[in-house]
Amino acid sequence: MQSLTMKQLRYFEALARTGQFGRAAEDCAITQPALSMQIKELEILVGAPLVERGARQVRLTALGQQFAARARDILRAVDELGELARADGETLSGPLRIGVIPTVAPYLLPRLIQSLQRQFPGLDPQPRETVTQRLIEDLLESRLDIAIVALPVSEPALVETALFDEEFVLVRPLADADRPVPNAEGLQQMRLLLLEEGHCFRDQALSFCKLPAPARGLMEGSSLSTLVQMVGAGIGVTLIPEMAVEVETRMAGVAVARLPVPRPSRTIGMVWRKSNPLADRFAQIAQIVREIGQTPVQPMLRN
């Protein structure tokens, strides 16, 4: 033994992650003794113990923790190296993991995936839908290639590019259709239905109405669809992004109204890791999304 190997890094990373030799070995698709030997070699090579052996679990030493953090960065860089070749060919192909926030996904993803498959026949788009925080974590940990979220994100390791702005519109019971449209202050007096904690759109709506975060659990829905249905049942009013109007309100028996200026809105953008070899290609994809955004399924708005 002389020089650090990739295997040792991968095995050690697995050990640091799982906290057990056996699980780590399973993760690496090898046997426990094989992994033990490599870790031992690694420690000899480094010249100091990286893990404290206990019977039930192992704990990383202080050095081991620093080592693990650096090893993770290196492994990520190596994985990206493997993807470099994909960036080389003329046409993008292979799996592309796309994360989208829930308040955008249902209204954008169908058309986006359609467009992508038309432009890049070899591409295999793998969409995932979750809240911004999770998407950003997944991006940073290389579990996602790109994410579509509300800007700004402000992560130094990520690039962000704007796709389109979208206004928020008011959804209220049909019975209220002829009433004047309330402004931000007016909304404070109404029963405003919100998405549950974690959705950025919830915060954006609250921010517009200049309301503090209310106590949890009351009058919340897990999707815009739920909120609109609740409005239809006369429970209250809600805000939804423009893009959702067509899909969510068509059959819901609710009235949709543009809000008075200053109209609330948000910027939807695409983000990806700066160091991703496919970064240049992602800018192309952003352009495709922009084109989709410019030809929206036109909602029928009053006002």
Added chain:
Amino acid sequence: MQSLTMKQLRYFEALARTGQFGRAAEDCAITQPALSMQIKELEILVGAPLVERGARQVRLTALGQQFAARARDILRAVDELGELARADGETLSGPLRIGVIPTVAPYLLPRLIQSLQRQFPGLDPQPRETVTQRLIEDLLESRLDIAIVALPVSEPALVETALFDEEFVLVRPLADADRPVPNAEGLQQMRLLLLEEGHCFRDQALSFCKLPAPARGLMEGSSLSTLVQMVGAGIGVTLIPEMAVEVETRMAGVAVARLPVPRPSRTIGMVWRKSNPLADRFAQIAQIVREIGQTPVQPMLRN
């Protein structure tokens, strides 16, 4: 074959650097066929050619160049990983590559090395003396651990910390000792002897005298020692940093004078790579240098 290995990265890096299979193999202390095989494996793994084979030399493909750049970063990170253990122990040990600019080295290094060896008996200081530009390159490429240069350096990948300020003093023939000391404008009228191109002290001296860069080749010396000897021979006057006075002017038959305010000066500092695992230790070393700087060998100044 399944997964990228460190060896492949090292071999490919050597190939990219040397431009020849044979030289690269020699560099890696293996035979040429062994290296050829690993490169071939790597290309199969990546799925695209990385080098264009010519008879006399190889050229990297576009992909190969990107690959090489990333590989270098990874190898650097791995090398740093290997050094992590050194940062763990209580006392710093092993080789420490120290770069120092030529206008500081002779006056600081002897005492610095002495102090270092006293404080860290296991440490093996390996000094190198060259101009700032080269030192910075060497730092960035991991051929140096720390460098002592004039600040600022302003490289985002480097940390810099000030060590001490030093004034410049005027050196002139003994015959001129009783004349009034010229200011910056006065110096413009005199025959000012300068270090050759590349030395930061040359630029600092010119900047103080508000002189443009003169035509090359005339009245230049390759060391402060040379300049002072030339002054002793009556050829002209020169500026030298305070720290050099004691060593360079003791036996030279020249007069040394402090300049009138605003006195020219520069800040000497220490720089190292942010990502170097020993970074914390380097701050300790900087403190040692500061202590040396605070007890200078007091020059005998007129004025």
Added chain:
DNA sequence: TAAAAATACTCCATAGGTATTTTAT
């Protein structure tokens, strides 16, 4: 005493060496 890591050993895949051929200038 039970679960997990270390040890003992065996095997074979493969990295690397030597000898040689092919290639390109």
Added chain:
DNA sequence: ATAAAATACCTATGGAGTATTTTTA
């Protein structure tokens, strides 16, 4: 014609498997 890379073939190191023992909570 010559220098350099590729190919062929062989050897041996060491990574990984199975079986077993040791450790500690």
